[in-house]
Amino acid sequence: MNNNKRSKLSTVPSSRPIRVGFVGFSGGKGWVAKTHFMAIQQLSSQFQIVALYNDTLDSSIQTIQSLKLRHATAFDSLELFAQCKDIDMIVVSVKVPEHYEVLKVILEHSLENLNLRYLYVEWTLASDTKKAEEIYSITQDRTNLQTIICLQGRKSPYIVRAKELISEGCIGDITSIEISGNGGWYGYERPMRSPEFLYDIESGVNLISNTFGHTIDVLQYITGSYFEKINAMISNNIPVQFLLDENGKRTKETIGKTCPDHLLFQGILQNGKIPVSCSFNGGTPVKKLTKNLVIDIHGTKGDLKIEGDAGFVEISNLVLYFYGIKNGNGANGTPTSNGVKNSNETNEKKAGNSPTPPSADEEATMEVFHLRNYNSLVGNILRIYESIADFHFLSRPDVKRSANSKDLLPSNKFEKQGFKFEGFPTFKDAIILHRLIDAVFLSDRESKTLDVSKITI
Amino acid sequence: MNNNKRSKLSTVPSSRPIRVGFVGFSGGKGWVAKTHFMAIQQLSSQFQIVALYNDTLDSSIQTIQSLKLRHATAFDSLELFAQCKDIDMIVVSVKVPEHYEVLKVILEHSLENLNLRYLYVEWTLASDTKKAEEIYSITQDRTNLQTIICLQGRKSPYIVRAKELISEGCIGDITSIEISGNGGWYGYERPMRSPEFLYDIESGVNLISNTFGHTIDVLQYITGSYFEKINAMISNNIPVQFLLDENGKRTKETIGKTCPDHLLFQGILQNGKIPVSCSFNGGTPVKKLTKNLVIDIHGTKGDLKIEGDAGFVEISNLVLYFYGIKNGNGANGTPTSNGVKNSNETNEKKAGNSPTPPSADEEATMEVFHLRNYNSLVGNILRIYESIADFHFLSRPDVKRSANSKDLLPSNKFEKQGFKFEGFPTFKDAIILHRLIDAVFLSDRESKTLDVSKITI
Numbered sequence: 067m068n069n070n071k072r073s074k075l076s077t078v079p080s081s082r083p084i085r086v087g088f089v090g091f092s093g094g095k096g097w098v099a100k101t102h103f104m105a106i107q108q109l110s111s112q113f114q115i116v117a118l119y120n121d122t123l124d125s126s127i128q129t130i131q132s133l134k135l136r137h138a139t140a141f142d143s144l145e146l147f148a149q150c151k152d153i154d155m156i157v158v159s160v161k162v163p164e165h166y167e168v169l170k171v172i173l174e175h176s177l178e179n180l181n182l183r184y185l186y187v188e189w190t191l192a193s194d195t196k197k198a199e200e201i202y203s204i205t206q207d208r209t210n211l212q213t214i215i216c217l218q219g220r221k222s223p224y225i226v227r228a229k230e231l232i233s234e235g236c237i238g239d240i241t242s243i244e245i246s247g248n249g250g251w252y253g254y255e256r257p258m259r260s261p262e263f264l265y266d267i268e269s270g271v272n273l274i275s276n277t278f279g280h281t282i283d284v285l286q287y288i289t290g291s292y293f294e295k296i297n298a299m300i301s302n303n304i305p306v307q308f309l310l311d312e313n314g315k316r317t318k319e320t321i322g323k324t325c326p327d328h329l330l331f332q333g334i335l336q337n338g339k340i341p342v343s344c345s346f347n348g349g350t351p352v353k354k355l356t357k358n359l360v361i362d363i364h365g366t367k368g369d370l371k372i373e374g375d376a377g378f379v380e381i382s383n384l385v386l387y388f389y390g391i392k393n394g395n396g397a398n399g400t401p402t403s404n405g406v407k408n409s410n411e412t413n414e415k416k417a418g419n420s421p422t423p424p425s426a427d428e429e430a431t432m433e434v435f436h437l438r439n440y441n442s443l444v445g446n447i448l449r450i451y452e453s454i455a456d457f458h459f460l461s462r463p464d465v466k467r468s469a470n471s472k473d474l475l476p477s478n479k480f481e482k483q484g485f486k487f488e489g490f491p492t493f494k495d496a497i498i499l500h501r502l503i504d505a506v507f508l509s510d511r512e513s514k515t516l517d518v519s520k521i522t523i
Numbered sequence: 524m525n526n527n528k529r530s531k532l533s534t535v536p537s538s539r540p541i542r543v544g545f546v547g548f549s550g551g552k553g554w555v556a557k558t559h560f561m562a563i564q565q566l567s568s569q570f571q572i573v574a575l576y577n578d579t580l581d582s583s584i585q586t587i588q589s590l591k592l593r594h595a596t597a598f599d600s601l602e603l604f605a606q607c608k609d610i611d612m613i614v615v616s617v618k619v620p621e622h623y624e625v626l627k628v629i630l631e632h633s634l635e636n637l638n639l640r641y642l643y644v645e646w647t648l649a650s651d652t653k654k655a656e657e658i659y660s661i662t663q664d665r666t667n668l669q670t671i672i673c674l675q676g677r678k679s680p681y682i683v684r685a686k687e688l689i690s691e692g693c694i695g696d697i698t699s700i701e702i703s704g705n706g707g708w709y710g711y712e713r714p715m716r717s718p719e720f721l722y723d724i725e726s727g728v729n730l731i732s733n734t735f736g737h738t739i740d741v742l743q744y745i746t747g748s749y750f751e752k753i754n755a756m757i758s759n760n761i762p763v764q765f766l767l768d769e770n771g772k773r774t775k776e777t778i779g780k781t782c783p784d785h786l787l788f789q790g791i792l793q794n795g796k797i798p799v800s801c802s803f804n805g806g807t808p809v810k811k812l813t814k815n816l817v818i819d820i821h822g823t824k825g826d827l828k829i830e831g832d833a834g835f836v837e838i839s840n841l842v843l844y845f846y847g848i849k850n851g852n853g854a855n856g857t858p859t860s861n862g863v864k865n866s867n868e869t870n871e872k873k874a875g876n877s878p879t880p881p882s883a884d885e886e887a888t889m890e891v892f893h894l895r896n897y898n899s900l901v902g903n904i905l906r907i908y909e910s911i912a913d914f915h916f917l918s919r920p921d922v923k924r925s926a927n928s929k930d931l932l933p934s935n936k937f938e939k940q941g942f943k944f945e946g947f948p949t950f951k952d953a954i955i956l957h958r959l960i961d962a963v964f965l966s967d968r969e970s971k972t973l974d975v976s977k978i979t980i
Contacts, residue, residue: 241760242785242804244703246819254823297754297972299789303698303796328699330798332756332787339760341787343802347699347821354846354889355828356819362703364810366711371812389811432811513972515754 069230069487070223079112079459084184087117087153089144089168090160092125094132098159103133104441105448112455113155119147144168148175148182155184155454162190162271163263166197173204176211184454186214189279191496193270195504202493212479213493214454219284219380220483220491221449222442227435228363228370228386229288229487237390238367240289243335245344247377248358249277252327253349255316256307265307265323272325274300275503278346280380282331283491283499285342285361289335290485292498292522293342296333297515298506300326304349331506336519346377359384367391368430383442386435391428453490482523498522526687526944527680536569536916541641542594544574544610546601546625547617549582551589555616560590561898562905569912570612576604601625605632605639612641612911619647619728620720623654630661633668641911643671646736648953650727652961659950669936670950671911676741676837677940677948678906679899684892685820685827685843686745686944694847695824697746700792702801704834705815706734709784710806712773713764722764722780729782731757732960735803737837739788740948740956742799742818746792747942749955749979750799753790754972755963757783761806788963793976803834816841824848825887840899843892848885910947939980955979 086106091098106113118126119141126140141147148156148171158168165187176182185205192198205213219225231237251264252273263269286292304327309319327348334341359374359382368390374382457480482494501521509516543563548555563570575583576598583597598604605613605628615625622644633639642662649655662670676682688694708721709730720726743749761784766776784805791798816831816839825847831839914937939951958978966973 241806242703242802244701244800244802246699246701246800295756295970297756297789299752299754299791299798299972301791301796301798328798330789330791330800332754332789332800332802334756334758334787339758341756341758341785341802341804343701343703343787343789343800345699345701345789345798345800347798349698349823353821353826354887355826355844362813364804366806369810369812387812430811509972513752515756515966515970515972 069226079455081459083110083112083114084455084458085116085152085154086113087119087141087147087150087156088115089119089147089156089158089172091115091118091157092120092129094129098157099129099133101444101447102157102159102451104444105451108444108448109451109455112459113451117141117147117150117153119144144171145175148172149179151179151181153182155186156182158185158187161261161263161269162188163193163269165190166192166201169201170204173201173208176208180210182211183458184212184214186216186450186454187493187496188216189496189499190270190275190503191215191493191500193268195497195500198497198500202497205493209479212457214450215491215493215496216447216450217280217283217380217491217495217499218446218450219280220287221446221453222284222379222384223437223440223445223449224372224384224386224435225284225288225379226487228372228388229290229485231370231388231390232288232363232365233290234393236368236388236392237363237365237370240338240340240363240365242364243285243289243340243342244360244362245281245285245342245346246356246360247277247281247344247346247379248353249273249327249346249348249377250350251348252304252323252325254304254308255310255350256321256323257310257314258312258317265321265325267324267326269325273346273348274326274329274506277377278329278331278344278506279499279503280378281346281359281361282344282502283495284379286335287485289337289340289363291335291337291340292518293333293502294336294339294519295515295517296331296502296505296509298332298509299330300507300510301328301330302326303328329506333518365390367428380446381443383437383440387433388435389432390430392431393428450490453488457489494523527683536912538916540567540569540571541912541915542573542609542611543570544576544598544604544607544613545572546576546604546613546615546629548572548575548614549577549586551586555614556586556590558901558904559614559616559908561901562908565901565905566908566912569916570908574598574604574607574610576601601628602632605629606636608636608638610639612643613639615642615644618718618720618726619645619732620650620726622647623649623658626658627661630658630665633665637667639668640915641669641671643673643907643911644950644953645673646953646956647727647732647960648672648950648957650725652954652957655954655957659954662950666936669914671907672948672950672953673904673907674737674740674837674948674952674956675903675907676737677744678903678910679741679836679841680894680897680902680906681829681841681843681892682741682745682836683944685829685845686747686942688827688845688847689745689820689822690747691850693825693845693849694820694822694827697795697797697820697822699821700742700746700797700799701817701819702738702742702799703813703817704734704738704801704803704836705810706730706784706803706805706834707807708805709761709780709782711761711765712767712807713778713780714767714771715769715774722778722782724781724783726782730803730805731783731786731963734834735786735788735801735963736956736960737835738803738816738818739801739959740952741836743792744942746794746797746820748792748794748797749975750790750959751793751796751976752972752974753788753959753962753966755789755966756787757964757967758785758787759783760785786963790975822847824885837903838900840894840897844890845892846889847887849888850885907947910945914946951980 123142331344361372363370371387580599788801818829820827828844
């Protein structure tokens with residue numbers, strides 16, 4: 067199996083590209099310019115940027131001019147932008163605290179504007195779960211609208227490869243998982259220009275929602291399992307930070323910080339009752355003796371280790387170490403159709419049937435996966451766009467469906483990616499993750515281990 | 524400072540050696556022969572084996588003959604053994620489930636037998652905390668009797684060195700700690716000859732009491748802090764094991780197992796509110812990509828990493844990696860008298876005073892500590908015996924006390940080692956650890972995060 071091939075579209079589609087409108091694409095050096103724009107440039111037959119909405123018209127016009135977006139129109143009204151019949155897909159990439167208001171307007175107009183087929187939002191969906199649930203609930207009535215959430219770590223080639231190795235039984239049954247990560251900021255020092263909302267617990271953008279959120283989403287994705295129970299302890303050990311000047315030197319000024327700088331998280335996965343241990347630290351790490359991101363997955367027949375220089379699995383170039391059995395299917399790694407063993411099967415096996423010792427044809431191998439020049443910042447998001455293109459062009463009535471397109475619902479609406487290799491994460495996937503993050507805060511607040519087996523939808 | 528020097532006794536003491544009687548020293552190939560006996564052989568001026576009690580007289584006599592213990596008498600009654608005026612020190616090294624009954628008899632007679640000065644017991648003190656507390660409570664009335672518990676990991680030169688580096692501020696303030704370990708047995712397979720009590724939750728000897736117990740004791744010891752709160756999740760994912768034949772080959776026979784095979788533990792240390800994450804796995808590990816024991820300690824100025832081939836910190840030869848500042852005292856690593864910063868100090872510092880960036884004279888260094896030929900099985904226990912000898916010979920009224928001997932109480936009874944470099948762990952240290960382990964089981968059972976700040980004495 068090769069789930070890492072970049073796109074099912076071997077040729078340029080015969081129909082017109084998906085017309086994309088951006089909320090929050092401002093300037094040639096911001097996040098969108100560095101990521102979405104770069105991805106779309108590489109997929110110019112499939113996507114075309116046709117509209118920009120920003121707080122000021124000037125900023126949109128300047129962006130259009132400086133990046134030569136010759137098909138794009140600048141909008142000075144979010145309402146008119148949302149009503150525009152020439153936009154197939156809206157990408158929302160503003161600060162998370164602004165998501166809710168922007169999405170409410172877009173969704174209001176999407177009831178009338180049936181031309182709008184795709185709504186692609188950066189993680190997190192909203193600044194808190196209540197708002198996110200409200201947004202999700204509105205999209206449920208929009209049968210024509212396909213949602214996409216930017217949990218792009220799932221599309222990292224290292225993550226897909228790890229998922230593939232696990233689902234093929236190459237490391238046997240997983241017995242335990244340990245994760246440690248460093249959340250970059252949130253430490254003793256804060257750059258003068260760093261936006262305030264990053265350090266404000268109310269903004270919903272923090273070590274837990276982002277560093278932990280992306281990583282645990284990826285972990286659930288590669289293991290093919292949600293959690294059964296979890297416990298968390300959240301620390302804000304550094305309530306006051308030093309401000310750094312423009313040269314990165316410490317000034318005498320200090321500033322308060324309300325967001326956490328450490329998360330301890332542990333839980334048991336539903337499938338196979340696998341124990342998972344996580345430690346996420348804020349601050350610029352010293353960490354010379356270990357990487358800033360380490361995911362250790364131990365199995366009965368082998369191990370996987372994923373390492374990254376930065377604690378952000380979704381945007382870092384990674385290294386995947388694999389020790390185990392190639393063609394693991396033979397013995398006990400029989401995957402179900404979606405590559406995930408169900409827990410009954412696993413429990414039964416554990417009661418004395420398995421794991422069988424490696425047989426003669428199961429010689430262990432060790433491998434390292436690393437794409438030296440992989441631009442993960444662009445690449446993972448690019449792969450989400452590719453999945454959208456696959457979905458769009460291959461699910462059109464006039465395009466012959468491939469055998470793999472059975473996941474697409476008759477209504478052409480794709481409910482969630484769940485743990486499938488195909489497709490892309492949706493608002494439903496986002497809601498499940500929002501609820502897990504809520505449980506993390508609740509567990510800490512109430513000093514409890516929580517049952518989270520019912521948070522999935 | 525050098526806390527790793529082996530003994531303060533530079534010369535052979537002028538008085539007679541400490542006369543040792545063993546309960547459970549049977550045969551030339553068992554635990555005692557491999558450890559305590561080897562240690563005493565190297566300390567023959569300080570210790571002399573004078574008595575053996577075992578279930579059968581024959582086994583004691585055979586041990587005496589085969590190991591040429593020419594000063595030793597075989598006892599066939601535990602009562603007579605406990606009453607013997609020629610024994611200064613009793614070492615109890617029987618199966619943990621038998622500790623309680625043996626200790627009760629010894630302590631009963633110790634009321635009359637004032638010649639008995641030392642009682643040295645293997646960890647755990649008893650098979651459960653209730654019994655251990657009862658034993659501890661009896662020893663409180665025996666002012667003449669000094670207790671010692673064999674938490675020998677504290678004496679490992681790697682652990683002492685790590686403690687020294689931390690207390691000297693060489694890695695700055697600790698920001699987080701992650702531990703993962705493998706508990707050797709408790710996996711899918713059980714050797715035919717392996718004693719049943721190892722797999723029986725009622726015996727009190729298991730992954731939590733032993734693998735976790737020794738490791739977390741060492742962790743508290745090197746950081747100089749007990750826990751404030753903890754959470755635990757205990758798994759028995761392998762309730763049925765395969766029996767292995769004498770060649771280590773899997774038979775078709777299976778056998779039930781009630782003890783856990785995995786522990787997830789996380790907690791916050793009292794000092795510095797340091798988050799600690801632990802994952803202890805049972806079973807023979809595959810683990811080619813990581814060591815069976817890894818303790819990662821991250822600080823604001825550096826890191827420590829302790830690695831071992833086996834998940835047993837107390838008996839494994841280790842490797843200690845250090846990256847940080849030599850002579851760390853200068854900046855912010857001012858230790859208190861016992862090498863431990865108190866939490867007020869740390870919190871104050873964190874509120875905007877510190878940590879200061881490394882100054883010019885604080886150049887970072889990287890070092891690896893490893894004693895290739897160190898026999899940790901014997902060596903760590905040997906160092907406990909050395910500490911006992913130091914205590915015994917240096918605290919005698921006729922011996923001039925060194926400046927360091929202020930820890931010795933006027934009654935000549937040493938209450939607990941706590942976090943001091945000097946001395947040895949006592950029953951009081953054991954009780955604190957027993958209570959922590961109890962909290963681990965309770966936290967799992969009740970799905971709660973527990974306040975453990977009051978369990979210390």
